[in-house]
Amino acid sequence: xxxxxxxPKYLFRKEGQNVTLSCEQNxxxxxxxxxxxxxxxxxxxxxxxxxxxxxxxxxxxxxxSVSREKKESFPLTVTSAQKNPTAFYLxxxxxxxxxxxxxxxxxxxxxLSIL
Amino acid sequence: GEDVEQSLFLSVRExxxxxxxxxxxxxxxxxxxxxxxxPGAGLQLLTYIFSNMDMKQDQRLTVLLNKKDKHLSLRIxxxxxxxxxxYFCAESPPGTYKYIFGTGTRLKVLA
Numbered sequence: 749x750x751x752x753x754x755x756p757k758y759l760f761r762k763e764g765q766n767v768t769l770s771c772e773q774n775x776x777x778x779x780x781x782x783x784x785x786x787x788x789x790x791x792x793x794x795x796x797x798x799x800x801x802x803x804x805x806x807x808x809x810x811x812x813s814v815s816r817e818k819k820e821s822f823p824l825t826v827t828s829a830q831k832n833p834t835a836f837y838l839x840x841x842x843x844x845x846x847x848x849x850x851x852x853x854x855x856x857x858x859x860l861s862i863l
Numbered sequence: 864g865e866d867v868e869q870s871l872f873l874s875v876r877e878x879x880x881x882x883x884x885x886x887x888x889x890x891x892x893x894x895x896x897x898x899x900x901x902p903g904a905g906l907q908l909l910t911y912i913f914s915n916m917d918m919k920q921d922q923r924l925t926v927l928l929n930k931k932d933k934h935l936s937l938r939i940x941x942x943x944x945x946x947x948x949x950y951f952c953a954e955s956p957p958g959t960y961k962y963i964f965g966t967g968t969r970l971k972v973l974a
Contacts, residue, residue: 752905779960788871789966789967790965790966790967791906791964793961796961798960806961838905840906847957848893848957849955849962850894851894851896851908851911852896852953853908854906855905856904856905857903857905859903
C-alpha cells in the first residue's frame with residue numbers, strides 16, 4: 749500500500765543535541781512538507797519542498813533544517829538552536845493535477861520531547 | 864491575513880447530527896478539505912469539495928460550501944463515539960504549494 753512513513757514514533761532530545769526525524773513516501777508525490785503541532789493548536793508549516801534538491805522555509809523555520817536529495821525522502825533536523833522543540837511533528841506529501849493542488853497525505857507523526 | 868477559522872469545541876450526543884463550521888480566507892481556493900485527527904495520529908483526509916460545487920455527500924458526511932460568505936461546513940449524520948476526534952478544514956490557494964489549516968474543532972460524542 750502506498751503511504752507516508754515517519755520514524756521514530758517517539759524521540760527524546762538532550763540539551764544541545766541535534767536530532768533527525770525521518771519521512772519517506774512511496775506515493776510518487778513531488779511535494780513534501782513538515783508541520784509542527786502544539787497541544788490544542790493547529791498545524792504550523794516548518795519547511796516544504798516542491799521538487800528534489802529544492803526546498804523553502806515555512807512560517808517557523810528557525811532552528812530547523814531539511815534536505816531533499818531523493819523524491820521519496822524529506823528528513824527534518826531539529827537543531828540545538830530550536831529552544832522549544834517539544835511538539836508533535838507531521839510530514840505530508842501531495843501532487844498537482846493540471847496545476848491544482850491535490851489533497852495532502854499525512855504520516856502518523858513523531859512526538860519529540862526534551863530530556 | 865491567512866487565518867482559517869473554526870470553533871474549538873463541539874459536543875453532541877450519540878445518534879445526533881454534528882455540524883462543524885469553518886470560515887476560510889481565499890475565495891479563489893480551488894479545493895477545500897476536511898481532515899480528521901485521532902489522538903496521537905496523523906491527519907486522515909475525510910472529504911474535499913471543488914470550489915464550483917455547493918454540496919457534496921459521502922455516506923454520513925455532507926459538505927456545504929457558501930463561496931459568497933467563504934463558509935464551509937461538515938455535517939456528520941448519526942454521530943458515533945468513534946467520530947470523537949479533532950476535525951480540521953483546510954484550503955490551498957492557487958499559485959502556491961501551501962495549504963492553510965484551521966485550528967481544528969474537537970468533537971466529543973457523548974454516549
